[in-house]
Amino acid sequence: MSKYLLNKFLFTVDRDADLVERYREDPAGTVAWWEAEEANRLLNCVATEQSTWLAFDDEERAALAGHDYPKLFELGAHPFLTLTLFIAMFERDYEEPLGFQLEYARKLAHFSLPYPDIST
Template sequence: MSKYLVNKFLYTVDRDPELVERYRTDPAGTVGWWEETLANRILNVPDAEASTWLAFEVAERAALVAHDHVALFELGAHPFLTLTLFIAMFERDHPEPLSYQKGYGQALAHLSLPYPDIAT
């Protein structure tokens, strides 16, 4: 798995409100578009600089398209990046204070130490 690429996706989408909304409403289209246009761009470097070899694996793409934060965590995505993006997308659907965050944690409750390695 390319934890780097998944974390880069989570990081870049979370920092752009338009991409957050696009990912919320069209996850498959957003993941495909991002992989084609931004995956190989080097962060904080002019557009002329890019790599050519980065691509999501099947399990990574499926978890991103499904908004499956549990699968992403199990694959090694950084939980802070996933949580902040998913709060931006889904907290509005949960009227009770912190109800989304509590549900997010409960969905991960079956996991125990040692957690998946989140180092990139």
């Protein structure tokens, strides 16, 4: 398991409006593409500099492909990164103000202190 890679996925997808839409419409395909093409690209480096060993495990891949943010939180994904990305994807589906944020809070309500470790 790599909390770093989970957070890197959430961070990079959230910063590209086209990727946000792609992830909303085709989560499994986006996760597979991102893992193959982007996971080993070093942040803030030229495209040719890459690592070779980063990959999601099956549990991480399933949580990302299923938009399962409670599971991502349990796995140690940073809650701010999950919240901002999932707001971008799903807030439009709610009519009431803060609709998605309230749903997010409801689905994470079963967690109590201490929360899962989010350090990388």
